[in-house]
Amino acid sequence: MQQRGMTRELMCMRAGQELLDKGYTYVNLGIGIPTLLPEFVPQEAEIMFHGENGVLGLGRVVEESEWDFDLSNASGEPVTTVPGVSYFDSSLAFAMLRGSHVEASVVGAYEVSEKGDLANWQGPGIRTGSPGGSLDIAVGVKHVIAIMMHTTDEGKPRIVKQCSLAITAKGVISTIITNLAVMDVTSQGLILREVAQGITAGEVQVVTEPKLIVSEQLKEIAL
Amino acid sequence: MQQRGMTRELMCMRAGQELLDKGYTYVNLGIGIPTLLPEFVPQEAEIMFHGENGVLGLGRVVEESEWDFDLSNASGEPVTTVPGVSYFDSSLAFAMLRGSHVEASVVGAYEVSEKGDLANWQGPGIRTGSPGGSLDIAVGVKHVIAIMMHTTDEGKPRIVKQCSLAITAKGVISTIITNLAVMDVTSQGLILREVAQGITAGEVQVVTEPKLIVSEQLKEIAL
Amino acid sequence: MINKIYSSIDEASYDIHDGSSVMIGGFGGIGSPHNLVQAMSGKARELTLICGSIGAIMALKDVSCIKRLISGYVSTLLAVKEEWARMAKMIDEGEIGVELVPFGNFVERIRTGGSGIPAFYTPVGAATIFGKDKETRIFEGRECFLERALRADFALIRAHKADRMGNLAYRKTARNYNPIMAMAADVTIVQADEIVEVGELEPDCTHTPGIFVDRVVHVEPALTKFARVRKRT
């Protein structure tokens, strides 16, 4: 099924705005879609992107033909770096996350619950899994933003009352950015803050399991 | 009281021989007398001396006038370094000791018991103390050699049945080198292996609290 | 004279034997000692392999030598390589036992293993299956559980530059788990892109001091350029 709303690139662009709005300097990018993000944030903003593979100062993804085989982002993709970049071992890379030095993280997710529970290490029907650094991020980083498709390819909600998949951590997601909407996790419940161009609050609710609280300031995502 | 037997320099020379005989490559030098030792080992032997202050490849002590203020041994003295030297932080410096990567250590001591108990972090009548890295060495390093004056300035034995001072660790000293003798700590007791020039086994026993087992191969220290 | 240089991979890894536990450096294959891994195939069986992700062992020709895998990233990669369909099957059938460990706990277990620290408490994975059946304890209101140090018989790692004393320097993100694993094995074997004279490595930038290294073998860097393991899905 063709998904409506924003592309991955637009979702990354919207996530970039969120980082700029909050004024963050040190932001981790989880494995998957988030590693595309540096392309969509002006370099003058000097957000230092952290890769759990041991780098602070990630730039944009480049062509494989330009690849320096000793350099990648956490997704294993060839990248550039920004001035002031530093490299370090995995012990320090995870100390930065677990020790709450990184201010924010943008992660991919299979499911997020209305309480902010995150499931992103074990896909459906998988016997093993790929926790990677996702649990370190979830536990150590204060502001964790999930960037995800609003539904499965089959149209099943991925923003749910309770995660059906094994969770990464409880109550850690503060902000959800999907192809359809931007939502905040609050003690009152999920607040629908923004909708993608041409998408209505009602349409978002239909593909969302928990009841959404529509913000009085609801607006269309402007990029 | 003028102490008989070997000077500190000769004791270090004898300790250096011990290291060469055993074929050690990685040897820690504790704070105090031991940091004089590199001068007395040929550089070709390539013993890499470890300083708990974060250096592997210590050389000899130099004049203060030649001092690079960013470089010292664990005693805080100006030193040279050898080819292949590396510097690291304190976390790694102590991981090398606690993790048993360093093969041997030469330490100073206030007292050593016949069972190899070591007391070297708290002098007599002291309220606080200076454990420094002495406990890390004692716990992590397999062959710990004590280098010490055989008696106090007042002539009181420092090789004792039981330590009167607070101990650093139990049963950790394997070899004792004093101004008067070389002794091995064994399950049978202290074996007197060598005596300093002009010193008899009987003279050593007089200033030693536990009963010494005189080795059948007892010989004079040859430097 | 200290000389840890071996003239061939076979000589440097001659004693990896059936039942060995082997740590392998690299993150998603970047910085992995692919040639050492390749040579291990067929030489020893019943191996316990300890690696961040299975990208580190993509050069393994025959996965049936694996008995047990301690790793933080497995499932997502199983579809990437054809040979790994077999690994997936062996995992499903229980022929390969998998202990999944989140990366941060994984690296800290190895670091403590190399540092003489037997165990530590971690908040990462508490109240998930990663903390299941482990001793839990609250520290400052936060649930944690006890993790144990991890060591291995061998560590296979890759460095950019090495000297005969075993001093190592890594390059960019190829550093990752390599310097930590170098500390935690009885025998650490290094595949180095370049051998330099003693004194050429900057003493302030020698990432792994030679004390942690047992054997070094030179492998032309061109040979380390295995295909990228992961495509964006």
Add this chain to the structure above:
Amino acid sequence: MINKIYSSIDEASYDIHDGSSVMIGGFGGIGSPHNLVQAMSGKARELTLICGSIGAIMALKDVSCIKRLISGYVSTLLAVKEEWARMAKMIDEGEIGVELVPFGNFVERIRTGGSGIPAFYTPVGAATIFGKDKETRIFEGRECFLERALRADFALIRAHKADRMGNLAYRKTARNYNPIMAMAADVTIVQADEIVEVGELEPDCTHTPGIFVDRVVHVEPALTKFARVRKRT
């Protein structure tokens, strides 16, 4: 633009207040931020100072600002400086409380404090007064005890080179506790010998990435050359 450079020591350390806990880098005074320490005297009292040895605080003009000392090396140095007779007296009279910690446990407590690890077991000091009244436990036949992570309000450290982003490089044995303490304080203040442009520090040899650093102040290296603290006795 990220700019962590402060134009004076006073500005960089304006908020160290009565009752603060302060980590101070350096080993026997080598690599210590002597000028930051000097400036702290008289500005705040009732301080908890956390330093490897008291050599790190030899620039402190008035020791009466110390309420508590967490350190691994105290007694041997008390006779070295005249002013320290007063410190010795305050310690003896209980006016300064001293928590002695062996160096390896000391640095590991700080490292875990900066790494989100709340506690760990150590064999160092077991069956001595350092393990007294602590939770003991046997791991692989070896007695260990539980040590807790250590953090502070401020860390004062010295680096050789720094850039405006807070990236740091140290020189020779002046590195020691500095990069570890940089991780474990709410506010890390750096005294740097030299300020360099962003990009001048080698990314593979940036010992402390800027993420751990809050403020940087340039101090001419000549001023860091305090007298050597220890004479061979």
